[in-house]
Amino acid sequence: MNYKIKLTLLVSLLVCLGTYAQNTMSLKGQVSSSEDNEPIPGVNVVVANSNNGTVTDFDGNFEISAVAGDVLQFSYVGFKTQLVVVDSNTTLNVVMDLDDNLLDEIVVIGYGTQKRKNLTGAISKVKNENLDKIAVSRIDDALVGQISGVNIQATEGEAGSDPTIRVRGTGSITSSSSPLIVVDGIVVDNDFLGNLDMNDIESFEVLKDASSAAIFGARGGNGVILISTKNGKEGRTKFTYNTYTGSKEAIRGDNLYVTMQEWADKELAATGQLSDKTTYKLALQNDRDWQDIMFDGGMIESHSISARGGSQRTTFSTSLNYLSDEGVLLTDNFNRYSLRLKVDSKVGDKFKIGANISPSYSDRRRFDGSTHDVLRQPPWLPVYHNDHTIQFVDRNAYPDVQVGDYAVQRHFDNFDLYGDGAETDISTTSNTNPAAKILERDRNDYKFKLYGNIYAQYEIADGLKFKTTLGGDYSHTKRDRWQGVKASRNGVAATRLDLSNDKRLHIVSDNVFTYDKTIGKHDINAVAGFSAEQLDYEIEAATGIGYTSDLVRTL
Incomplete structure (x- = not known):
């Protein structure tokens, strides 16, 4: 009976394998363009919902294994994606149509615009379709991984x-x-991106090569990022409210923290007994992962309300935004408030005027220290003294230490562990508590930024327009940095207050003639104009030292 069952299963398996071999076939063909019937190299050919795929060669030819009923997906940049159902034929020739919507997409380039199909330079465009759903405090952080050839990396x-x-x-x-x-x-500085809200952004264009960025001169030598904000739309006023709330935390390194008990077990296994120092450290009854102190995590939230609308003659777009980011480091915090108003109006059939203004304010408390202390702090050291640890303090050297004061490693030296007069030291540094280095310092940036422009545009003739724009940006940054009495082992001698006041005014006037005409299948585009800029800086700085109290922070 068992023999018959096994034989039946073996025959069934062979039938299944034979059926699979008969249905699977090698499919060959060529992919060409409907525009000129020329073969298209590099087309992705994939069996839908599988990892089976290939790419057409230089002559547009491909070969792929498939089963009757499979769906082949043909995709290539600039062409419409095409789906083809496999039948019994082993030859398949596919003709792909141009994606007119993609090729006719308008791309901003310097002082004008062009259709993507007319571009010869390396330009990438990213529309804000889902970027405002990414929970980040800066718009450039949302572009990470969105644009080929552009590397965006957080370094702080x-x-x-x-x-x-x-x-x-x-x-x-x-x-x-x-x-x-x-x-x-x-043209604004990189720091300006911290005061823009993603809900106000329409699109990003990145000019990557020299030909694309040439109109900006030497300033565009490292590439150009063009940011366009949202315009008003004709129709009834539409109100929009966007918000998100989330939490942030840093990834801990498991190899950076070993508990005191784990240290004791390793020492006992290696030597057969515990040293006096290890016994003393266990007696402190403190086990601290300093990563939990330095990387305390936080919340991030954003609120944005906007209104867009207008008539046939006048359109407007306005918004009010607020963002709060508590960061992942101890003490760091970022708040931003911004307002934007953009108006465009037609005066007659040939004359157009408009204005755009966007003030913003941000305050940022910074992490004023180094995280390297996390790597070298022992787990037995507490942040503050409690009723238990205070009894181990060397009163001869530190008679004034109380419960609630910062714990320092040297506080625990010279301790008579067994009551026999022999003293045990466990400190490895004379530095102050690493938490005090951060908490007893206060470093803040307060930034007010304003950018905007007004313009007038007149159509001189069919396709010929003249546009004059007066705009600029203004920034006022105040910084303060305080190092308190307890922030260093040197106490009063290391106290310090730094104050700075930076002002920047940038005014630009652009006057541009543009000619854009389509004659049959030919597009003619020309730009001529001149630009004048003025940039003024004003910087003030002052420093005070020798403060005896944290309550007095004046110069």
Whole structure:
């Protein structure tokens, strides 16, 4: 009976394998364009809902294994994705149609616009379709991984800090390699991105190569990022409210923390007994993962309310935004408040005027210290003294230490562990408590920023327009940095207060003639104009030292 069952199963398996072999076939064919019947190399050919795929060669030919009934997906940039159901034929020739919507997409380039199909330079465009759903405090953080050839990397980790942006790598060893940032035609500094809200952004264009960014001169040598904000729309006023709330935390390193009991077990296994120092450390009854202190995590929340609408003659877009980011580091915090108003109006059939203004204010408390202390602090050291640890303090050296004071490693030296007069030391540094280095310092940035422009545009003739724009940006940054009495082992001698006041005024006037005409299948586009800019800086700084109290922070 068992023999018959096994034989039946074996025959069934062979039938299944034979059926599979008969249905699977090698499918060959060529992919060409409907525009000129030329073969298309590099087309992705994939069996839908599987990992089976290939790419057409230089002559547009492909070969792939498939089963009758499978769906083949053909996709290529600039062409419409095409789905084909496999039948019994082993030859399949596919003709792909151009994606007119993609090729006719308007791309901002310097002082004008062009259709994507007419571009010869390396330009990438990202529309804000889902970027405002990413919970980040800066708009450039939302672009991570969105644009090929653009590397955006967080180098500080603080809430509200600007990341490092590189377009096609680092272009200079000694000079800046950051790209030029242009918002609604106004050149701004990289720090300005921290005061923009993603809910106000329409799209990003990145000019990567020299030909695309040439109109900006040497400033565009490291690439150009063009940011366009949202315009008003004709129709009834539409109100929109966007919000999100979330939490942030840093990933801990398991190899950076070992409990006191684990240390004791390792020592006991290696030597057969515990040393006096290890016995003393266990007696302190403290086991602290300092990563939990330095990387305390926090909440992030954003609120944005906007209104967009208008008539055939006048459209408007306005918004009010608030963002709070508590960051992942001890003490760091970032808050931003912004307002934006954009109006465009037609006066007659040939004349158009408009204005755009966006003030913002941000306050940022920074993490004023180093996280390297996390790597070298022992788990037995508490942040503050409690009723238990205070009894181990060396009163001869530190008679004034009380419960609630910061614990320092040297506090626990010279302890008579067995009451026999022999003293045990366990400190490895004379530095103050690592938490005190952060908590007893106060470093803040307060930034008011304003950018905007007004413009007038007149159509001189069919296709010929003249546009004059007066705009600019203004920023006022106040910084204070306090190092208190308990922030250093040197006490009063190391106290310090730094104050700075930076003002920046940038005014630009653009006057541009543009000619854009389509004659049959030919597009003619020309730009001519001149620009004048003025940039003024005002910087003030002062420093005070030798403060005897944390209550007096004045110069």
